[in-house]
Structure formats: structure tokens, C-alpha cells
Amino acid sequence: MSSRxxxxxxxxxxxxxxxxxxxDRALAxxxxxxxxKAYILEMFPYPSGRIHVGHSRNYTMGDVxxxxxxANGFNVLHPMGWDAFGLPAENAAIEKRVHPKSWTYDNIAxxxxxxxxxxxxxxxxxxIATCDAEYYKHQQAIFLAFWxxxxxxxxxxxxxxxPVDNTVLANEQVVDGKGWRSGAPVETxxxxxxxxxxxxxxxxxxxxxxxxxxxxxxxRLMQANWIGKSQGARLHFDVVGEDRKIEVFTTRPDTLFxxxxxxxxxxxxxxxxxxxxxxxxxxxxxQCAHLGTSEADIEKAEKxxxxxxxxxxxxxxxxxxxxxxxxNFVLSQYGTGALYGCPGHDERDHAFASKYKxxxxxxxxxxxxxxxxxxxxxxxxxxxxVAFNSKFLDGLPSREAIARAIxxxxxxxxxxxxxxxxxxxxxxxxxxxxxxxxxxxxxxxCGVVPVREQDLPIALPEDVTFxxxxxxxxxxxxxxxxxxxxxxxxxxRETDTLDTFVDSSWxxxxxxxxxxxxxxxxxxxAAYWMPVDQxxxxxxxxxxxxxxxxxxxxxxxxxxLLDGPANGEPFASLFTQGMVVHETYQxxxxxxxxxxxxxxxxGARIELATGKPVDTGAIEKMSKSKKNVVxxxxxxxxxxxxxxxxxxxxxxxxxxxxxxxxxxxxxxxxFVQRVWSLVDTHGRAAPKPGDAAPASTNEGDALALRQLxxxxxxxxxxxxxxxxxxxxxxxxxxLVNAIARLKGQDEGALFxxxxxxxxxxxxxSPFMPHLxxxxxxxxxxxxxxxxxxxxxxxxxxxxxxTVTLPIQVNGKKRAEIEAAKGAAEADVRDLALAHPAxxxxxxxxxVRKVIVVPDRIVNIVAN
RNA sequence: GCGAGCGUGGCGAAACUGGUAGACGCAGCGGACUUAAAAUCCGUUCGCCGAAAGGCGGUGCGGGUUCAACUCCCGCCGCUCGCACCA
Numbered sequence: 006m007s008s009r010x011x012x013x014x015x016x017x018x019x020x021x022x023x024x025x026x027x028x029d030r031a032l033a034x035x036x037x038x039x040x041x042k043a044y045i046l047e048m049f050p051y052p053s054g055r056i057h058v059g060h061s062r063n064y065t066m067g068d069v070x071x072x073x074x075x076a077n078g079f080n081v082l083h084p085m086g087w088d089a090f091g092l093p094a095e096n097a098a099i100e101k102r103v104h105p106k107s108w109t110y111d112n113i114a115x116x117x118x119x120x121x122x123x124x125x126x127x128x129x130x131x132x133i134a135t136c137d138a139e140y141y142k143h144q145q146a147i148f149l150a151f152w153x154x155x156x157x158x159x160x161x162x163x164x165x166x167x168p169v170d171n172t173v174l175a176n177e178q179v180v181d182g183k184g185w186r187s188g189a190p191v192e193t194x195x196x197x198x199x200x201x202x203x204x205x206x207x208x209x210x211x212x213x214x215x216x217x218x219x220x221x222x223x224x225r226l227m228q229a230n231w232i233g234k235s236q237g238a239r240l241h242f243d244v245v246g247e248d249r250k251i252e253v254f255t256t257r258p259d260t261l262f263x264x265x266x267x268x269x270x271x272x273x274x275x276x277x278x279x280x281x282x283x284x285x286x287x288x289x290x291x292q293c294a295h296l297g298t299s300e301a302d303i304e305k306a307e308k309x310x311x312x313x314x315x316x317x318x319x320x321x322x323x324x325x326x327x328x329x330x331x332x333n334f335v336l337s338q339y340g341t342g343a344l345y346g347c348p349g350h351d352e353r354d355h356a357f358a359s360k361y362k363x364x365x366x367x368x369x370x371x372x373x374x375x376x377x378x379x380x381x382x383x384x385x386x387x388x389x390x391v392a393f394n395s396k397f398l399d400g401l402p403s404r405e406a407i408a409r410a411i412x413x414x415x416x417x418x419x420x421x422x423x424x425x426x427x428x429x430x431x432x433x434x435x436x437x438x439x440x441x442x443x444x445x446x447x448x449x450x451c452g453v454v455p456v457r458e459q460d461l462p463i464a465l466p467e468d469v470t471f472x473x474x475x476x477x478x479x480x481x482x483x484x485x486x487x488x489x490x491x492x493x494x495x496x497x498r499e500t501d502t503l504d505t506f507v508d509s510s511w512x513x514x515x516x517x518x519x520x521x522x523x524x525x526x527x528x529x530x531a532a533y534w535m536p537v538d539q540x541x542x543x544x545x546x547x548x549x550x551x552x553x554x555x556x557x558x559x560x561x562x563x564x565x566l567l568d569g570p571a572n573g574e575p576f577a578s579l580f581t582q583g584m585v586v587h588e589t590y591q592x593x594x595x596x597x598x599x600x601x602x603x604x605x606x607x608g609a610r611i612e613l614a615t616g617k618p619v620d621t622g623a624i625e626k627m628s629k630s631k632k633n634v635v636x637x638x639x640x641x642x643x644x645x646x647x648x649x650x651x652x653x654x655x656x657x658x659x660x661x662x663x664x665x666x667x668x669x670x671x672x673x674x675x676f677v678q679r680v681w682s683l684v685d686t687h688g689r690a691a692p693k694p695g696d697a698a699p700a701s702t703n704e705g706d707a708l709a710l711r712q713l714x715x716x717x718x719x720x721x722x723x724x725x726x727x728x729x730x731x732x733x734x735x736x737x738x739x740l741v742n743a744i745a746r747l748k749g750q751d752e753g754a755l756f757x758x759x760x761x762x763x764x765x766x767x768x769x770s771p772f773m774p775h776l777x778x779x780x781x782x783x784x785x786x787x788x789x790x791x792x793x794x795x796x797x798x799x800x801x802x803x804x805x806x807t808v809t810l811p812i813q814v815n816g817k818k819r820a821e822i823e824a825a826k827g828a829a830e831a832d833v834r835d836l837a838l839a840h841p842a843x844x845x846x847x848x849x850x851x852v853r854k855v856i857v858v859p860d861r862i863v864n865i866v867a868n
Numbered sequence: 869g870c871g872a873g874c875g876u877g878g879c880g881a882a883a884c885u886g887g888u889a890g891a892c893g894c895a896g897c898g899g900a901c902u903u904a905a906a907a908u909c910c911g912u913u914c915g916c917c918g919a920a921a922g923g924c925g926g927u928g929c930g931g932g933u934u935c936a937a938c939u940c941c942c943g944c945c946g947c948u949c950g951c952a953c954c955a
Contacts, residue, residue, distance in 0.1 A: 223950085230950085231951090231952085256954085256955065257955075335953085335955080336952070336955090339952070346955085353953050353955075547950080655892090655893070656880045661874095668893095668895070669880080672893055676893090682908090735893070736892080813935085818888055855935090866935050
């Protein structure tokens with residue numbers, strides 16, 4: 006009999022031994038000359054409080070890769086840190102009357118302890134928190150370098166302003182147009198904001214996406230769409246009877262002869278100007294304001310507009326006048342906030358023109374269509390074709406017509422070719438306390454000037470209060486008083502802090518050299534570790550974080566702070582993992598309930614406290630607000646970290662969501678017990694890798710187990726490489742089942758079983774490191790399975806000598822034959838035809854064709 | 869509305885570049901052990917017909933390509949995610 010596996014003793018024991026031996030520390034480049042490097046990183050967490058089992062999946066995936074690379078001889082960097090600035094800390098300060106700093110550091114301490122429970126192979130000596138002055142002082146230095154390089158500038162920008170709380174609101178703090186806390190209607194204000202010139206790299210950021218081969222296509226597409234490059238023309242229409250022009254952008258200047266109106270955004274300057282005189286235009290603007298700002302909202306809204314009463318001249322024909330409308334579907338943020346409508350060849354313009362009975366003219370003839378009968382009254386044609394009804398463009402294919410139209414516009418001085426980007430510069434100013442202070446000084450004489458580098462860090466003051474609305478930095482009694490670095494006169498500090506996305510745009514570089522006091526990081530160390538070889542995180546960061554980080558590596562490179570990475574890309578390989586989801590429970594009174602506050606009794610779920618039935622709701626991402634979370638500490642106490650790790654990687658593919666269920670936990674728990682019981686019962690003195698196998702393993706069950714074990718090495722290795730953890734798990738089950746089935750106690754069986762147990766222990770070690778160490782020790786090895794070289798399959802054993810070939814007749818399987826691997830096609834064909842079942846099926850039919858796919862299948866076509 | 873992705877047993881899912889659909893796990897069913905239960909172990913489990921051998925059907929729906937389709941193509945239906953009516 007074997008003893009029961011006691012995770013409560015085993016798990017802490019091994020964590021302590023790993024820590025004592027320091028096996029998770031990344032080696033300095035000089036100490037690892039013979040090893041390739043592997044930088045494995047999970048997106049660092051915001052220290053929001055406590056972690057639950059849902060968070061563990063992300064870190065476990067990264068940990069499997071990190072442990073796997075280490076076993077394969079890499080010098081692994083697998084660090085952890087805290088994205089520690091942000092709004093929740095200020096909210097806590099206001100609601101719970103605690104200081105943001107102590108709230109944040111308390112959370113970090115709690116979450117660090119929790120993460121350590123998971124047994125992650127993390128180099129904790131490199132831990133960083135972005136709210137440490139030792140971190141943000143370097144961020145301020147980078148800001149100054151960017152400023153010097155022209156990547157930082159100031160610009161007036163619209164913000165959401167809460168007139169009661171006297172503060173700027175994030176979009177998420179605006180609920181139904183009102184401030185979330187004050188409930189006051191939000192106003193739009195223009196503030197002078199600090200900007201990062203992301204658009205300086207628009208072309209490079211877009212083009213380099215093509216090189217990110219190990220990123221998910223989905224993320225690459227989202228980034229490309231976000232950057233949104235379109236080639237076209239900028240042109241202007243002269244307003245009739247006035248000395249002013251309306252500028253528009255178009256990607257299809259070839260359709261200019263199909264123009265029937267010009268449309269302006271509701272907040273186009275001209276629209277606003279006319280609204281001052283015309284109540285119906287003012288009313289139109291008012292109506293648009295109620296539409297909601299999200300694009301999907303605007304889209305579902307019906308198109309509407311108002312005739313502004315202004316007319317413009319067509320650039321190609323001064324006698325042709327077009328009406329100017331205000332239209333709800335024109336975006337003020339894109340292009341010039343104005344467009345010309347060509348209803349015959351654009352969906353939106355068509356809908357608009359149909360509604361307001363504006364002319365719909367066909368000017369592009371689809372391939373194969375007849376110019377006499379083709380019309381676009383019912384539906385626009387948006388594809389490429391040949392221009393017609395278009396004077397000098399007639400007969401030109403769309404692409405050529407575009408070029409010709411642009412040439413004409415340039416000749417007339419009415420427009421030119423241009424590239425339009427959707428990407429906008431990044432506004433980084435936040436009027437908040439808990440963020441990195443922007444190192445700038447406002448001097449009445451000298452203007453806005455940078456802080457001197459030797460004066461860094463500009464540290465956050467700690468004696469702040471949150472009882473007054475607004476930015477605590479702005480109303481701190483002394484903090485903002487400063488001396489102008491240029492003229493030495495009295496001046497004021499900038500009180501804006503940086504968007505927290507700035508903090509996370511370079512933290513992966515700091516991990517390469519986290520203790521460096523004199524610089525953000527040493528260039529050589531960064532060059533050694535970068536790029537991150539495997540980045541793991543949620544798809545919600547597909548655009549902003551990942552794009553800003555790409556901007557930062559380019560900016561740092563051009564400021565001379567970063568050498569390499571070769572193509573400026575911070576993350577060589579990206580994996581976006583699925584969430585852990587769980588059922589939600591609500592009491593009779595509508596309160597959300599924690600899973601442990603309920604139980605299933607007689608097939609129905611009831612609330613423990615009241616015994617009343619519980620409403621079981623949707624299966625959703627684990628979140629504190631819905632209380633559908635399973636606390637990590639309690640779970641590790643009850644079942645162990647390995648069970649949690651194994652469970653979140655079993656069953657579902659890593660990119661898909663996995664549902665946390667009691668049944669799944671039970672399965673993982675059972676597997677842990679089963680592995681231990683096998684190892685404990687049979688695992689004394691397992692053969693070492695390379696030990697000569699006794700002759701009795703050359704046949705029968707012992708041979709079969711050895712073959713299966715060596716094939717398992719190949720499968721699991723390949724599965725981990727390709728992020729197929731769920732399949733690796735399935736292969737591990739198969740190996741365990743096979744080991745359990747082998748019953749003999751002879752020399753051959755002992756060898757095969759011992760070897761298979763050793764292989765199993767190694768294969769599961771990245772997934773369940775504590776259990777694997779305990780097994781490793783039981784098998785007679787030391788010091789750690791974690792540092793043992795990854796097993797190598799014996800090619801001879803793993804190779805198949807015979808294959809089972811299905812034989813189909815007319816595509817239906819009728820029999821199977823065993824054939825030597827690589828057998829000659831003619832032999833296989835004869836074998837197949839000779840098979841009794843096949844022969845019986847073919848009776849009375851003529852064989853027309855026999856397809857033999859070597860080592861795969863035989864298909865006989867007959868009738 | 870546009871873009872992307874997904875749809876396989878009771879459930880989570882496998883299936884390499886088109887080549888035995890349902891590996892593996894959960895749940896179920898039958899059995900062993902036990903005074904009993906838990907735990908563990910063994911067997912079984914896509915549907916229909918059949919005592920069995922075996923046959924027929926089957927990967928959201930309808931077509932198509934192919935010796936062969938979960939996989940490729942066309943058209944639908946449903947779900948999920950992203951968004952920016954991008955002119």
C-alpha cells in the first residue's frame with residue numbers, strides 16, 4: 006500500500022528547497038555563455054487586492070514554458086512585478102480612507118504571497134513595482150529623453166470634466182453621460198495635455214506587423230486596423246459666394262463625378278457656425294449628441310442629417326454646385342471631419358441620399374456590366390471597375406482613374422495625394438495623484454521647461470488628502486513650488502501624472518537590469534535578454550498596451566537608450582490566453598453569492614445561510630463583482646497548488662476559456678493521487694537515463710510500455726512547444742494508464758516501469774512541479790527534477806515499425822491490415838486486395854483504382 | 869453595419885500539410901473489493917438495426933470539389949470577440 010500524498014507538507018517543502026538553492030534565478034550573461042537565453046513573461050498584474058484561481062491560469066502557462074525551457078538548457082529569465090499605479094488606489098483612498106501607497110503595498114504583499122503559493126519558477130530577486138521611485142525615476146528620465154527627441158509635445162485636447170467633483174473623468178467613469186460618483190452631467194473641456202508622438206512611427210509600426218510571425222493573426226489584424234493607413238486624396242470644395250473652402254479626404258477620387266453632396270460632422274466648425282444662426286442645425290447637433298459615442302451605437306442609429314443651406318462648387322466643374330449637409334455618420338475625429346458623398350458607390354452615402362432624395366449617379370462600371378442598363382438606384386456598387394460618365398476619366402480602370410483624378414486635382418490646385426492614418430497621438434496626461442509625476446516645470450518667463458536630470462526623481466508627496474475634489478497634487482500646499490531650471494526664478498511643477506500605460510510600456514526592459522540606479526537599464530543587458538521570447542497575456546491588451554510597448558522600443562532606440570532588438574520589436578512571440586469562467590449565483594434577494602456560500606442539495610442549489618434556493622446564472626469570467634471566484638489560498642490549502650495548475654491547463658485549449666467546476670477539480674485531484682500512488686508503490690530505484698535495458702524488455706508488454714513512454718516524450722515535448730497543454734495533459738493520462746496496466750514483476754517489467762515513471766515525472770514537472778519533485782526524490786534522484794535535463798526520446802523505441810492501415814472500399818472503411826512501416830505500395834496493395842473482408846466486398850465488382858497513401862490508408866475504387 | 873473567429877457525443881474536448889471522427893478527462897452504466905459507504909480498481913459508453921458477426925447513419929444546415937472532407941470552395945443559420953459608418 007502506498008501512503009496518501011500530502012500536498013500540505015510536500016508543496017511548502019519543495020518551494021523552500023527551490024528558494025534555498027536559488028534555482029529560479031536568471032544567470033548573468035557571463036555565467037551562461039554555453040546556454041541560449043529565454044525570456045518568458047506574463048503580463049504583470051495590477052495589485053487590486055487578492056488573486057483568485059482565475060488569475061492563476063496566465064501565470065501557470067508562462068511557468069510551464071519557463072520550466073520547460075530551463076530543462077532544455079536555456080538561461081531563463083522569468084520575472085514578476087506590479088503595475089502599481091492607477092485609479093483603484095485613489096478610489097480606495099476616498100472610500101476606505103487609506104493612503105493609496107499603503108493600500109497598494111499591502112495588496113502587493115498579499116498577492117506576492119499568493120503567487121508564491123503557486124510554486125512559480127519566478128526570479129523574485131528582480132521584482133519591481135512601478136510605483137517605486139526607483140522605477141519611475143527612470144521613467145521620468147525616459148520622458149525627458151523623448152521630449153528632447155521631439156516625441157513629446159503639448160496640445161489642447163478634449164476631456165470629460167466632472168463639474169461637481171472638479172476632476173477629469175476616464176471614459177469608464179462616465180456612465181450615461183454622468184459622472185459615476187457625483188452623478189452630475191459630464192462637460193467637455195479643452196485642456197493642455199502632454200502627448201506622445203506615436204504617429205511618428207505609424208508606418209514602421211504598421212509594416213513591422215508583417216514580421217510578427219509568432220503573434221496571433223487576430224492581434225496583428227487588430228493592430229493594423231487600429232493604425233489604419235489609407236491612401237487617397239485631400240481636396241477642397243470652394244463655398245459658393247464666400248471666400249472659404251471645405252476640405253475633405255477621400256480614398257476614391259475616381260468617383261468625384263458621382264458626387265451629389267458634401268457632408269460635415271456635427272462638430273465641424275462650419276456646422277457649429279451655421280447652428281448659431283439656424284435653429285434646425287442646432288437641433289441636429291443636439292440630436293447627434295444623444296447618439297452615444299461608441300461606433301457600434303452610431304452605426305445602428307439611422308442616418309440623418311440637415312441641409313446647411315450652403316453650396317459648394319465641384320472642383321472639376323465650377324458651374325456644378327453641390328449642397329452641403331450636416332450628417333450624423335460623419336466622424337469629426339477622422340480625416341477632416343468632412344466628406345463628399347458619392348451615393349452610387351458607397352453604402353453610407355447611398356442610404357443617406359436615398360433618404361433625402363439626393364441624386365444617385367453611376368460612375369464606376371463593374372466588370373462585365375452594360376453601361377446602358379447598369380444602375381445604382383437600389384444598391385451601390387462599391388468594388389473596382391471602369392470609370393464612366395466621368396469625362397476625362399472615362400474608360401480608365403478604378404486604380405488608374407484614382408491616379409488620374411489626383412493628377413487633375415493637383416493641376417487645378419484643388420487637392421493632392423495624401424495618406425490618412427487612423428492612429429492618433431497618445432495623450433498621456435492624467436490629472437491624478439497616484440501616477441508617475443511628469444518632470445516639467447512651468448515658468449512664467451521661460452514657458453514649459455524640462456526638469457534637470459540630476460533633480461530626478463520628482464517624487465510624489467505622501468502627505469496628500471482626498472477630502473477635496475480635484476487633483477491632490479494641484480492643491481498640495483508646497484509640492485508644486487519649484488525653481489525654474491533655466492532662469493532660476495519662481496515656477497510651478499507640472500501636476501499632471503502619466504497614464505499608467507506608460508509604466509507598462511517598458512517594464513520588460515527594466516527586468517533585464519532591475520537594480521540599475523544610474524540608468525533605466527544597461528544597454529548590453531537589455532540587448533542580451535531582449536526581445537521577450539514568449540509573452541503571455543489577455544487579448545484585451547491586443548491594441549493599446551502592445552502598441553505602446555512597440556512605440557517605446559522604437560523611441561528608446563532612437564534616443565540611443567536601447568541597442569537592438571533587431572527589428573525594434575519587444576515581443577517575439579505572443580500568446581493570448583483564455584479566461585477561467587465560473588457559474589454565477591444569486592440569492593433570492595438578488596445578492597451575488599460566493600460559490601462556497603452555496604451547496605447542492607437534492608439536485609438543487611441552495612444558500613447555506615438561509616437554505617433558500619439560489620438562482621444559478623450565466624457562466625462568466627471570474628470577477629470580484631459577481632463573486633464567482635474561488636479563492637486561491639483556500640483552494641491551495643484544500644487541494645494544493647498542483648491541482649489548481651493541472652486543472653486550469655487540462656480540458657480546454659489554452660486560448661479558449663475554461664470553466665472551473667467541482668468535477669474538474671476532482672479529476673485533477675484524482676490524477677495527483679494516482680501518480681503518487683504509482684510512484685510510491687513501484688518507484689524504488691528507477692533506472693537512470695542511459696542505463697542499459699535488460700534483454701527481457703525487447704518484447705511483449707515491457708517493450709510496449711517503453712515504446713509508449715518514449716513516444717509520450719515526443720508528443721508532450723511537441724505539445725508544450727506549440728501551447729497545446731490540454732493535449733499534453735491527455736498524453737500524460739495515457740502514459741499513466743499504460744504504466745498502471747503493466748502487471749509483471751520480472752526484470753524487464755521492473756525496468757520498463759521504472760523508466761516510464763521517471764519519464765512521466767519529468768513530463769508532468771512543468772505542470773505540477775511539487776508533485777514531480779516528490780516523485781523524483783522517491784525514484785531515487787536528486788537534487789531537483791526542475792533542473793534535470795528534459796528527457797530525450799530514444800528514436801528507435803519511439804519509431805513505429807509497423808502501422809495499422811485502414812482499407813476503404815469506395816471511401817468506406819471495411820478492414821484493417823498490419824503492414825511494415827514504409828512497405829512498398831505494391832505489397833500493401835496486394836495485402837489489401839487479399840484481405841478476406843475486402844475480397845468479400847469486392848465480389849462481383851471491378852476494381853477501377855487502388856489508392857495507397859504510404860503508412861496512412863488504402864482506398865479501393867470499384868463498381 | 870463592418871471585420872475576425874467559432875459551431876464535433878450528456879459535458880470539456882482530440883484529429884499532423886484532406887487519409888480509421890470522437891484520443892484523453894468528466895459524468896453515466898455494469899462489475900470487483902467492502903458489513904456498508906467513501907476511496908480504489910476492472911469493463912463499458914455517438915445514434916439506429918442486430919443475439920452476434922456485422923450493417924446503416926453521423927462533425928450546425930444546404931450544395932459542390934475529391935478515390936477520400938470536421939478539414940477545401942459556394943450559400944445559409946447560430947454564437948463569441950473586436951470596432952473606427954474610416955469616406
